[in-house]
Amino acid sequence: MIELRSVTKTYGGAACIHKLSLTLEPGGLYCVTGPSGSGKTTLLRLIMGLEKPDSGEIITNGADFGVMFQEDRLLEGFDAADNLRLALGIKSRPAARRELPELLEEDALDKPVGKLSGGQRRRIALVRAMVLRRSCYLLDEPFAGLDAESAARALEYIRRMARGSAVLMALHEKDIPADVRRVIRLNNQ
Ligand code: ADP
Ligand code: MG
Numbered sequence: 262m263i264e265l266r267s268v269t270k271t272y273g274g275a276a277c278i279h280k281l282s283l284t285l286e287p288g289g290l291y292c293v294t295g296p297s298g299s300g301k302t303t304l305l306r307l308i309m310g311l312e313k314p315d316s317g318e319i320i321t322n323g324a325d326f327g328v329m330f331q332e333d334r335l336l337e338g339f340d341a342a343d344n345l346r347l348a349l350g351i352k353s354r355p356a357a358r359r360e361l362p363e364l365l366e367e368d369a370l371d372k373p374v375g376k377l378s379g380g381q382r383r384r385i386a387l388v389r390a391m392v393l394r395r396s397c398y399l400l401d402e403p404f405a406g407l408d409a410e411s412a413a414r415a416l417e418y419i420r421r422m423a424r425g426s427a428v429l430m431a432l433h434e435k436d437i438p439a440d441v442r443r444v445i446r447l448n449n450q
Pocket of ligand 2: 303401431
């Protein structure tokens with residue numbers, strides 16, 4: 262269980278996250294939404310420990326994180342399986358490759374990711390975040406650049422791969438699934 266207690270984070274005087282309290286429980290699906298610049302990425306960075314709050318507490322209880330960044334952060338010259346291997350320390354290339362066909366087309370499997378479409382690259386970044394078992398998955402706009410059908414498939418994949426762990430996704434309002442446990446709405450005030 263991860264707990265935020267009255268967390269505030271400001272940049273240049275403007276509160277981007279103001280006294281937010283939040284509990285992420287195992288098996289829960291959570292969303293953070295709000296306009297561009299409202300603090301969604303900042304919230305994920307606070308939880309993964311890349312930023313420190315100005316006030317309040319973040320208790321992670323030793324959680325480890327599977328992370329999908331807002332940018333894909335892929336190694337352009339390597340194919341998808343090598344991206345998984347190199348980023349995650351998976352020793353076997355066949356084992357890494359087996360994780361991909363569910364979200365990635367057959368003919369994209371052996372190309373350098375720099376030659377793939379934005380949607381294909383996004384899906385590889387998603388697999389990279391989800392493939393190892395973690396106690397919490399933090400996904401920053403996981404469906405950006407995906408059409409409705411691939412986004413639906415990606416959401417099913419996230420649900421299955423989460424395996425009882427918590428998932429917090431930064432999403433546009435329209436992409437928020439009906440059954441999320443809590444939606445955090447940030448605004449620019
Ligand atoms: P979102 O993900 O919702 O688009 P961000 O969390 O990226 O929003 O940014 C929230 C606000 O904080 C924005 O105004 C952004 O410019 C500002 N911000 C984010 N990171 C930094 C930083 N490292 N230094 C200064 N300002 C930042
Ligand atoms: Mg963001």
